[in-house]
Amino acid sequence: MSGITPYSFDGASVRVVQIDGEPWFVGKDVAEVLGYADTANAMKQHCRGVAKHHPIADALGRMQDTRILSEPDMLRLIVASKLPAAERFERWVFEDVLPSIRKTGSYSAPEARSRTPYSVGKTDTLTAAEAGQLRDMLTAGVKEFPASLQGQAMRQGWSKLKSHFGVPYRQIPRAELPEALSLVAGTWRASSRSPWRCLSQIRSTRRWTACT
Incomplete structure (x- = not known):
């Protein structure tokens, strides 16, 4: 269909x-x-x-x-x-459109998001350079996957960050950057178990999680 x-x-x-x-x-x-x-x-x-x-x-x-x-x-x-x-388009696709399609079969523009668990202003969130550092680390890890699974791995990577911090990655407080980098680095840990164990998880469950 x-x-x-x-x-x-x-x-x-x-x-x-x-x-x-x-x-x-x-x-x-x-x-x-x-x-x-x-x-x-x-x-x-x-x-x-x-x-x-x-x-x-x-x-x-x-x-x-x-x-x-x-x-x-x-x-x-x-x-x-x-x-x-382009970066904003990527976030729109992977953070809003695709998760909504996967969940409901269609996309609806978000009307009002829940309040974030952080009470921060724009100056307290990641700078463009810091957000780029986080994004580059995630992108580099995704490239370790076969081409057919890179899109899904990227989507799940953004979802993992958003689930952990409760906000889109650009809204993560600057004080939390070390933890965010550690989370991504641990996810893409270069070992015999990663990314190939993660790959098997995607194939079997259609969901991606960090390898341990």
Whole structure:
């Protein structure tokens, strides 16, 4: 079974096709949001998965075989993008859209989030450099996984941080940065048990947890 749902990111449409319960992103939409002038060439250069197409109606209502992207290929476009909004798009996809789709089968823009357990102002949260350090560490660990599982590992990584601290990673208090870095470093511990034990956990339970 498949269905097409249009979502909006900064006013731009990003369509998601659900095929057998898995989300696939319309490649042209993702590439345009990420600032690629030549969307077809961007997918050719950066996407490594087998090219998959799905019939989608164009502006005139004609059905066209359209390139759709798996989570790993979408992540590759995000990483290669030079657009400042790329990181924000990544957070939107992995922290809001995909978890909502997995849980309910559709995405609804959050109306009001619960109050955070921290009473901090903007100056008390991670700086851009500190948030980038945390993000780079998580991204480096994800690259140790096979391409087919990188998207899921990244999503679960963000989810783990958010679950631990109760807020999106950019809102983690600066005082908690050492703990956040330690959490990520422990998760991607370079040993014979990681990431391959985590890989088996993903395959068997479709959930990712830290290896011990």
